[in-house]
Amino acid sequence: MLRDQVLTTWTTEQGLPQNFITSLAQTSDGFLWVGTMNGLVRFDGLHFRGFSQDGPPELQGFIGGLVKDGGDGLWIVTSSSLFHYEHHRFESILFDGRAHYRVETVARSNSGEVWLFFEGKLMRTDRDKLVPGRLPDGVGRVSDMAESRDGSLWIANHQTIFRMNHGALAGKYELPDCHFVYADRFGEVWAGDGHGLFHFAGNGFVPVSNPGLDNFVSITVDSQHRLWMASGGLHGVTRKTGTEIERLTEADGMASNDVRMVLEDRNGDFWLGTIAGLQRLHQGIFTSYTVANRPGGQLSQTVSIFEQKDGSIWTGTLEGGVVRWRDGRQERFDKVQGLPPGQVRGFFESGSKLSVAIADYGIFEKRGDRFTKMPRIPHGYVSMPVAAGDGSVWFYVGNRGVYRLRDGTITEFGAKDGLSERQISSLAIDGHGQLWIGGAEGLERWNGSRFERDFHVGAPVLCMAWPRDGLAVGTFNGLLLRSGASVVGRLLTQKEGLPGNMVLDLLSDDADNLWVATASAIARIDREQWKAYADGKVARIDATLFTEADGLKSRYVLPLNGVSAIRARDGRLWFATIKGPAVVDPHLERERPAQAVLDGIAVDDQHHLPSDLAVSPGQHRITFTYTSPATLAPEQTRFRYRLIGWDRDWVDAGTALEVSYTGLRPGRYKFQVMATNREGGSSPSPAQVEIELRPFFWQTKWFLVAAIFVTVGVIVEVTRRFTGRRAERLSMRFQERVAERERIAHQIHDTVIQDLIGATLQLEILGFEIADQPEKSKTSLTKLTERMRETIARSRNMVSNLHSTAVSQYSLVDVLRHSEAEFRSGPLPVFDLTSTGESREVHPLVRDEVYRICREALANAFRHANAEYVTVEVRFLPQILEVEIADDGQGMSNEVLTRGRAGHFGLRGMQAHAQRIGASLTIESAVGEGTNVILRVKTHKSLWRKNGLRRFRAGSNEGSD
Known part of the structure; x- marks a missing residue:
């Protein structure tokens, strides 16, 4: 209905x-x-x-x-x-x-x-x-249109219904004032004027009665x-x-x-x-049924439920009697039919007679259309009557005990019968027809002759259920689950997914799923879940909650320790909610899987459609919004998402409908989201969108590769230059040493060895003269002595020429300044050394040859020129080194400038040193006008790297002083 x-x-x-x-x-x-x-x-x-x-x-x-x-x-x-x-x-x-x-x-x-x-x-x-x-001829106004399943277009214009087929008029039906036309999914056509409805009957429209x-x-x-x-x-x-x-x-x-x-x-x-x-x-x-209000408009809250053998469902109310439900229709029985206005605590059937237990009033048996109170029922708060497999009825009377009604005889049971519980909270019959009693501490079972303790719970037991290979016990503190033959149960509470800790009633369906009525919801726990939890394989469960969206007029069951849920003979489950009975068929097809849908993408609060997107460079806050089309319980639809390229695994979003990301690196990402309904059903394919975060140019791969190459190139170049410079220094040292060795060898060969050879010949001649001409030998000995002194002097001079090599840590200017001390023997001449231009390092080969030329010039100025002033000016010009040495001494004649002094090789040695380094040497002098020596040599390193060593070696074979 x-x-x-x-x-x-x-x-x-x-x-x-x-x-x-x-x-x-x-x-x-x-x-x-x-x-x-x-x-x-x-x-x-x-x-x-x-x-x-x-x-x-x-x-x-x-x-x-x-x-x-x-x-x-x-x-x-x-x-x-x-x-x-x-x-x-x-x-x-x-x-x-x-x-x-x-x-x-x-x-x-x-x-x-x-x-x-x-x-x-x-x-x-x-x-x-x-x-x-194409409109029908003469039609200038259309009030409504519809296309029927056969493809015909029906047009209404307040006077006539036209039927058009492929643009041609196929029918015309007069219906004055008819402005409405409707074609249903079955091919039928309807029309109306707002007051009367007509149905197309093949040849025309006929009124609908x-x-x-x-x-x-x-x-x-x-x-x-x-x-x-x-x-x-x-x-x-x-x-x-x-x-x-x-x-x-x-x-x-x-x-x-x-x-x-x-x-x-x-x-x-x-x-x-x-x-x-x-x-x-x-x-x-x-399917929920509403209990009609009692006369006077008073509400009747449903508190208990029972199925009679004839298939009728009975519900008991709070002070409103009982209601019988057949084929969705209800029939009330209250004080008019003999039932007092008390809390209906349960039902049972003895033979074909229905009986009702009403708190404080007793048990009433239905006879015909009236209820009559059963005699000999102990006075008190009667509740929870249950029928055992042997036909006996057990019930509890508050503060008195447990009673059995069998063959009209009432028997009381207590401690003498093994019953240890004093505060009885529930009675139940298992699948074998045996009675179980739930008390403040646990369960006791009637074995046919007495009660025996079966299962210790440690909390008041409100309800019980016996799915295959297990036991479920509802308590004030949660649901205790026992699987198989285990004697130890595991407590399931709200913390582990139970919708409320107080379990008011409990059922198992044909598939051994558990249906739980708590103080706040009705839920289902699938067999796989509760078994896995009872066996300790999972830490929590996801129960399926049922709400008003599932057809419940109320999801609440009153906590009155009665039978508020039953499993009918046809397998359907009935629950006594406060607004009336509700029935569910657990075999019905479950709801379709949920499908996630992307709703939009927001980049820094700028909205975009949920399609592939490229985002400009920079740091952004990217928000994805999503949802799912309506399912039976949309409020229980859960989502999970992942951003491929960022998230390692799926992220459980719960019921949230958006997720934001910040600090994403440039690159390509794929956002995926999946929806899952309350039963775990999910579409196999996620909703997804690709997004590209474009990088700044310095964040691109090519820039990174280029930067790596540049860095490597810089490192290689720095290393190459450092190594080159080090190799060059070592090479120069080596060249310097080789050149020095060659020069020393040349000088020793041309001077010391020649002098020693000459001395040896003189000694041989002297030997002959001592024997033959004693007087002449004295003269020869004197000459030999003088020659040996000259040899010693030349050798000292040669050693002095090694000075620049020995002090290579000094610059050319420093070496020239130190040479003053070598040649000075008196207060005159006055020596003045100046330097112009930016001082720079000079190639060692050039420096040493320049020093030797300048030393020879200074030696001449100090020793032979009788000068009063000697000046040296070192000029560092671009790529050229220029040294000018001047004195105001006696000067030299042209013949001396051309041929040199007899027995001296200084001027020729200076020219030879200049040739070795490719320098130009100019000597300007005249008798009585002093001497001016000007030396110019190129100092560019590349030239000396290419030609310096070759020139030096070529020049090292020439003579010098």
Whole structure:
């Protein structure tokens, strides 16, 4: 019945832009689209999403129509435009180049395109373009259109219904004032004038007898051929099934009696568009029945439930008697039928007679249409009667004990019978018909002759269930689970996923799933989960919670230690909720898997469509938003996501609908999100989008590679230069040593050895002269002595020439300054040394040869020139070293300048040294006018690296002083 379904309402308080619903549609992805007087929204079962950021401004105004296309898209009619929504984009449909025109009538074609009438023209969409259609002759006004399953287009114009087939007129049916036409999914065609409904019977339209409403604005034929009518006025909505008509109005919870449309979604729910909000009629997997109010309007809360052998379901209330349910209809029994107004604590059946236990009043047996109190029932708080397998009935009387009723005899049991529990909290019969008693500490079992302790719990036991290979015990502190033959149980609490610690009642279905009624919810724990938890294989469970969205009018069971849940003989499970009994068939097909959908990407609060995206360089905050089309329990849909390239594994997002990332490195990423419904069902493919974070040029791979190459190149070049310089220094040292060795060898050969050879010959001659000419030998000995002194002097001079090599740590200027001390023997001459230009290091070969030339010039100035002033000026010019030595001595004649002094080789040695280094040497002198020596030599290192050693070696063979 309609009144037994759950009616849920959404208004502007829940996110609707406006309460007047103008149109409804559901796209194939499962989203519900709602048009209002003030904008378009998409609904996922929990949240309404508008399109102010990523949609045209027309979507913020009046929405005239919504039509599902042939794919996942939607046709949207506004007050001045037509849009096609597809792949998160709104495409404006142009007419003659215009984006704005007012559509008067719209109808869906079987192909997913739409028929349109505006500005006196019939048009049809064709892939986001408008193509003209043909109107019947003489028709200038269209009030409504519909395309039937056979492809015929039906057109109403307030006077006539036209049937068009492939653009040709196929039928014409006069219906005065008829402005409404509707084609259902089964091929039937309906028409109406708002007061009368007509059905096409093959040759014409015939009136529909008693359709449900006398005035209406729209009709819908659902998947079960039931006719729905929306009044659009004061009469709500009706549903006609065969000849039975049901009506919903404001008295039944409708937001308004002015209902404009009815839409059946893919889950079989019905959405009602009213002028006061959006409503949904939901059957759910539970069917809930409402206990009618007692006379006087008093509420009757349901507290216990029982199934009679004939299939009737009995529910007990608080001070409202009992209710029998058969075929969805209820029959109340209260004080009029002999039941006092007390708490109904349970039922049992003895033979074919039903008995009811009422607290403080006793047990009442049904005889005919009345209830009669059973005699000999102990006075007190009677509760929890249960029938054992042997036909006996056990019940408990508060503060007195446990009693058994068998064959009209009542027997009391206590400590003498092994019963150790004084505070009894529950009675139950297992699958073998044996009685179990739950007390403050645990379970005791009746073995046929006495009670024996079976299982220690340590908390008051409220309920029990015996799934195969296990035991489940509900307590105040959680659910104790025991698997197999284990004698130790494991406690499941709210911390481990149980929806509430107080377990009020407990059932197992045919598949050994556990159905748990706690103080806050009704839930199911699948067999695999509770077994794994009982065996210690998992640390928590994910229970399936059932809410009003599943058909429950209430999810609460009163904690009165009664039988509030039963498993019927047909396998269905019944729960006594405070608003009436609710029944569920655990064999029903479970809900479809959840599918995640990406809603958008925000980069630093700038919104983008959920498609592949390239982001400009820089640090950004990137937010992904997602959702899932409505499932049976959208509030329990959970999400997990990962950003491939950043996250190592899936991240559990719970019920959150967005995630943000900051500090991402430049590169390519792929964001994926998956949705899982409350039963663990998830679509096999995630929703995903690729995003590229573009780098600054210095963050690119080519720049990194180039930087590496440059760094390596710099290191190599620095190393090469350092090594080259070191090698050059070593080479110069080596060249210097080689040249010095060659020069010393040359000088020794040309001077010392020659002098020694000459001395040896003189000694041989002297030997002969001593014997033959003693007097002449004295003269020869004197000459030999003088010659040996000269040899010693030349040898000292040669050793002195090694000075520059010995002091190579000094610069050329320093070496020349030190040479003054070598030659000075008196106060004169006055010596002056100056340097101009930026001093720089001179190649060792050049430096030594320059020093030798300058030393020879200074030696001449100090020893032979008799000068009073000697000046030396060292000039460091670009790539040239210039040294000028001048004195004011006696000077030299041209003959001396040309041939040198007899027995001296200084001038010729200076020229030879200059030639070795490629220098130019100029000597200017005249008798009595002093001497001026000018030396110019190139100092560029590259020249000496190429030619220095070759020139030096070539020059080292020349003589010197």
